[in-house]
Amino acid sequence: xxxxxxxxxxxxxxxxxxxxxxxxxxxxxxxxxxxxxxxxxxxxxxxxxxxxxxxxxxxxxxxxxxxxxxxxxxxxxxxxxxxxxxxxxxxxxxxxxxxxxxxxxxxxxxxx
Amino acid sequence: xxxxxxxxxxxxxxxxxxxxxxxxxxxxxxxxxxxxxxxxxxxxxxxxxxxxxxxxxxxxxxxxxxxxxxxxxxxxxxxxxxxxxxxxxxxxxxxxxxxxxxxxxxxxxxxxxxxx
Numbered sequence: 001x002x003x004x005x006x007x008x009x010x011x012x013x014x015x016x017x018x019x020x021x022x023x024x025x026x027x028x029x030x031x032x033x034x035x036x037x038x039x040x041x042x043x044x045x046x047x048x049x050x051x052x053x054x055x056x057x058x059x060x061x062x063x064x065x066x067x068x069x070x071x072x073x074x075x076x077x078x079x080x081x082x083x084x085x086x087x088x089x090x091x092x093x094x095x096x097x098x099x100x101x102x103x104x105x106x107x108x109x110x111x112x
Numbered sequence: 113x114x115x116x117x118x119x120x121x122x123x124x125x126x127x128x129x130x131x132x133x134x135x136x137x138x139x140x141x142x143x144x145x146x147x148x149x150x151x152x153x154x155x156x157x158x159x160x161x162x163x164x165x166x167x168x169x170x171x172x173x174x175x176x177x178x179x180x181x182x183x184x185x186x187x188x189x190x191x192x193x194x195x196x197x198x199x200x201x202x203x204x205x206x207x208x209x210x211x212x213x214x215x216x217x218x219x220x221x222x223x224x225x226x227x228x
Binding site for chain 2 (some may be wrong): 006032034043046047049051052056057080088090092094095096098099100101102103105107108
């Protein structure tokens with residue numbers, strides 16, 4: 001069966017520090033991969049998605065970037081974090097067609 | 113363009129009573145529809161999915177939803193609420209033939225409170 005792993009579960013970072021969140025998927029090949037952010041009291045915002053290795057589509061211009069160095073690995077990064085980057089970050093994978101996406105357990109990011 | 117409207121931002125029910133979460137969608141094609149549940153500080157868990165098969169869809173934990181094309185609705189119900197149902201619920205639409213990368217469109221969420 002397919003599983004998705006996200007880490008760390010929680011992270012506290014100072015303003016201006018770098019960020020790297022990692023997500024890996026097991027049990028499937030060539031998945032679509034997604035990064036979402038959920039701010040407090042708000043819905044989910046799609047940040048990036050990828051349909052293949054090295055292919056990244058950005059949905060919202062911002063301080064973050066994403067990379068997909070391997071088929072089942074998706075990384076969310078920032079060179080300098082802002083206070084507004086605080087939130088709950090979710091990674092998800094999906095397949096082609098009309099199938100749902102499957103989510104990781106999320107990373108709670110707090111910026112001080 | 114796709115859109116999803118969850119008609120109630122908060123729903124409060126007593127344990128053992130029915131739960132109804134309302135969702136209306138807009139899509140230019142025959143969409144796929146999903147309901148997800150999110151417990152605090154957790155990821156989203158798929159409750160059920162409609163993908164153009166039977167219009168009454170049964171999901172996990174006793175939930176079910178009915179797809180009504182004429183009303184463009186996909187309401188989620190459960191006959192008897194349990195304390196563990198307290199969470200946030202998201203109605204989601206997918207239009208894979210229109211949205212690049214199979215992107216999903218999320219409703220704003222409904223937070224369910226279950227009173228003992």
